[in-house]
Amino acid sequence: MRLNEIRDRPGATSAKKRLGRGIGSGLGKTAGKGTKGQKARAGVAIKGFEGGQMPLHRRLPKRGFKNIFAKKYNELNLGKIQGAIDAGALDGKKPITVEALREAGLIRRAKDGVRLLGQGEITGKLAFEVTGASQSAVKAVEAKGGTVTLKSITGREHPPGDAIKAGRRAAKREALAAKTAAKGSKKKAKGEQAEDTEAEKPAEAKADAQKPAKGKPEPSGETQKAEGAAPKKPKADEGEAKKPKPAKTDKSE
Secondary structure, eight states: OOGGGOOOOTTSOOOOOOOSSOGGGSSOTTTTSOSSSGGGSTTOOOSSOOTTSOOHHHHSOOOOOOOTTOOOOEEEEHHHHHHHHHHTSSOTTSOBOHHHHHHTTSOSOOTTOEEEEOOSOOOSOOEEEESEEOHHHHHHHHHTTOEEEEBOTTSOBOOOHHHHHHHHHHHHHHHHHHHHHHHHHHHHHHHHHHHHHHHHHHHHHHHHHHSOOTTOOOOOHHHHHHHHHSOOOOOOOSSSOOOOOOOOOOTTO
């Protein structure tokens, strides 16, 4: 190769645009900027401006929002990983990490990690060290005797949000069960106390019935005879007319 044969790659450079070189060039006189007006001037950028009326990007309704904290994961199914193991691109005897998946060509770049999905089947015992995993994927791996360890992209252990939520729900259920059990024991104690009081009442009533009345001595036989000999008041005959009551006098008269 000689110095005069050195060339840059095709398309690396382009010829300068020649402006104002006659009508035949296509860029003469106004140099492609058209005739007079706001857009014919330099430094003008009208982005979405519609002459003062409400622009389209403001007229259309909006819905939802963009989560700026959203993570971008590489999603991999178990069936694809098993295919790579069968092809010899991935070693199933070693822990399957994000780096191992990238070297096997299953992912191009790490992004925010790898999330394991449960579509497909695995035939052997595998140990995964990934960023996230679905519940079905974890069950499928554990059914074959494997393990799924969730780690962040930096390598630190990161418990899944599902497990944290499940723990909180379990704690709430336990607290509620303990509360209901305490209420049930209180109600049972009250019921037993009420039964004891009800059982004591008839015994007290029998004892009171057997005791003589205080302040009133039992009448002897003589007193009973004397009371029997006492004369009774004669009843008024039915035929006798009742005595008329005196009429009330009006005091105003």
